[in-house]
Amino acid sequence: MGNRRQFLQASMLATAGAILPQGVAAPKTSGARVVSTWDFGVGANAAAWPVLARGGSALDAVEAGARWAEADLCNATVGRCGNPDRDGVLTLDASIMDGDGRCGAVAALEDIAHPVSVARAVMEKTPHVMLVGQGAQQFAVAQGFEKTPLLTEQARRAWREWLKTSRYEPQINAERQARPGDKTNHDTLGILARDAQGRLAGACTTSGMAWKLHGRVGDSPIVGAGLYVDNEVGAATASGVGEEMIRNAASFLVVELMRQGRSPMEACREAIDRVVRKRPEASKRMQVCFLAMNKDGEAGAFALHKGFVYAMHDASPGPHDRLHDAASVYRTEQT
Numbered sequence: 001m002g003n004r005r006q007f008l009q010a011s012m013l014a015t016a017g018a019i020l021p022q023g024v025a026a027p028k029t030s031g032a033r034v035v036s037t038w039d040f041g042v043g044a045n046a047a048a049w050p051v052l053a054r055g056g057s058a059l060d061a062v063e064a065g066a067r068w069a070e071a072d073l074c075n076a077t078v079g080r081c082g083n084p085d086r087d088g089v090l091t092l093d094a095s096i097m098d099g100d101g102r103c104g105a106v107a108a109l110e111d112i113a114h115p116v117s118v119a120r121a122v123m124e125k126t127p128h129v130m131l132v133g134q135g136a137q138q139f140a141v142a143q144g145f146e147k148t149p150l151l152t153e154q155a156r157r158a159w160r161e162w163l164k165t166s167r168y169e170p171q172i173n174a175e176r177q178a179r180p181g182d183k184t185n186h187d188t189l190g191i192l193a194r195d196a197q198g199r200l201a202g203a204c205t206t207s208g209m210a211w212k213l214h215g216r217v218g219d220s221p222i223v224g225a226g227l228y229v230d231n232e233v234g235a236a237t238a239s240g241v242g243e244e245m246i247r248n249a250a251s252f253l254v255v256e257l258m259r260q261g262r263s264p265m266e267a268c269r270e271a272i273d274r275v276v277r278k279r280p281e282a283s284k285r286m287q288v289c290f291l292a293m294n295k296d297g298e299a300g301a302f303a304l305h306k307g308f309v310y311a312m313h314d315a316s317p318g319p320h321d322r323l324h325d326a327a328s329v330y331r332t333e334q335t
């Protein structure tokens, strides 16, 4: 057999995840994949992929993707450009988890640019899972994170505008002017990765619902609500009105449904059905979205309302900026 044919056979086997002939190394990217919520997921995936492509861990990849969203992108729902709470204070929530059940989270963190990395430090350097508020900030500073005012002039202006009515309407996602998922409007970043060793990890980062009560914590930093990962089964993350994810332990639910044999898409759909069953009337007016990936790297998503998209990046030849539309219960656009 010629060298070229041997090589082609080896790479086909590697792609299929089969055992390679002795002496043939699997490509570093074999089976690696990353998926992220919303259209800015394309950028997050692009930041995460080089980690996976050089054979790095899923955990490092999701942290890199989340950091990109926290820093490099100015949007009203994640990181340094997020909208504040009703008192004009920007508070950030984030979590990170690997498939062995190691996890860390921060909630209501102020003036630290990379909550996801603080969450990772909580996971790796403390006996705890979650730190909140002042304590989280104190810990971050002790770990060498810089304390810096984050609220932008644009966010301050939006808050002043909001003060004129002071109405909190999570049911229509009042922080948004445009429909979810379009270019002018982004949401929480949830990112899930599988590395070439088959290990899974996920991260979730957000400034939460704009104009929330000071001290409100959403689903994103709560393991099992906004994020859950289990190497035996798969991973799930969420975006939308976080109270619904907490009420339903929703990301955990999605993973457990996959454990029972559902595909990622079916699991997300059943979790959305659960949200609707609990609060049928409210479900007509709020957005809830799930994104899941099973241990083989198959991804799926489902939302309450039309407009949820996710991005995927793997070793297949591009383009990787094509967005995948999630199916939804209601076909209405949110306004």
Ligand code: SD4
Pocket: 077, 173, 187, 188, 206, 207, 208, 209, 217, 218, 219, 220, 238, 239, 240, 241, 242, 243
């Ligand atoms: C939260 N799930 O804090 C987050 C925010 C979000 O649409 O996704 N907003 O509830």
